[in-house]
Ligand SMILES: Nc1ncnc2c1ncn2[C@@H]1O[C@H](COP(=O)(O)OP(=O)(O)OP(=O)(O)O)[C@@H](O)[C@H]1O
């Protein structure tokens with residue numbers, strides 16, 4: 001079986017009547033790793049949330065499809081069942097639900113009724129993944145993300161990724177706040193997902209992460225659009241030179257200047 005295809009076409013997204021995404025085009029196929037970089041506030045997290053169906057984000061134009069199916073018609077849980085996964089920039093704390101219970105429900109939600117994962121099988125895989133990611137066993141019995149340190153939350157997102165085995169994953173600043181060792185562990189977790197059945201969109205500010213995870217494509221987002229795409233060398237240039245040269249090259253005005261001239 002070949003992998004899934006997530007297609008975002010001419011996506012326009014507004015929040016409270018303010019247009020944030022102004023025509024995003026992006027295609028992610030199974031087997032591909034894409035990195036998205038871009039200045040603060042350009043809409044990277046908005047893109048991630050819109051794909052996952054966060055109710056606050058209003059799609060005003062364009063389409064999102066997964067293997068040809070209209071994602072915008074799906075409820076949030078349907079999107080997860082269809083094989084989409086989002087590791088959020090700021091993972092939420094869920095009091096009263098242990099990490100282990102959360103994972104087991106999420107796995108079972110993706111399976112047919114009556115075909116729930118056998119408990120022993122679940123525990124065995126969970127133990128293996130905890131070990132692989134160097135996460136303390138007691139994390140599984142703590143409430144999800146409650147009181148977790150910043151780095152522990154990020155590690156836990158990768159645990160979810162490995163447990164849920166989505167077809168397409170969006171990882172929003174999975175490297176922020178990680179110490180050097182944690183960065184290696186998290187990268188190792190993402191790399192071991194690589195297969196023809198897994199496509200990944202990695203939102204990051206730092207080339208550093210891309211030293212561990214080699215992207216096939218690097219995209220630059222600015223002012224609500226993907227303005228430039230290339231290979232890993234593009235990320236290296238951004239790290240060295242910042243974003244100004246892209247604005248000059250493409251003739252992109254600062255948003256304030258553009259508003260004044262409008
Ligand atoms: N829920 C919201 N309510 C109001 N404005 C919002 C909301 N979410 C996002 N925005 C605005 O939309 C714009 C894009 O935000 P977004 O979080 O997508 O940026 P980003 O590219 O992820 O930035 P960063 O690199 O800082 O994470 C920002 O100007 C932000 O203030």
Ligand SMILES: [Mg+2]
Pocket residue numbers: 044045046089172
């Ligand atoms: Mg963001």
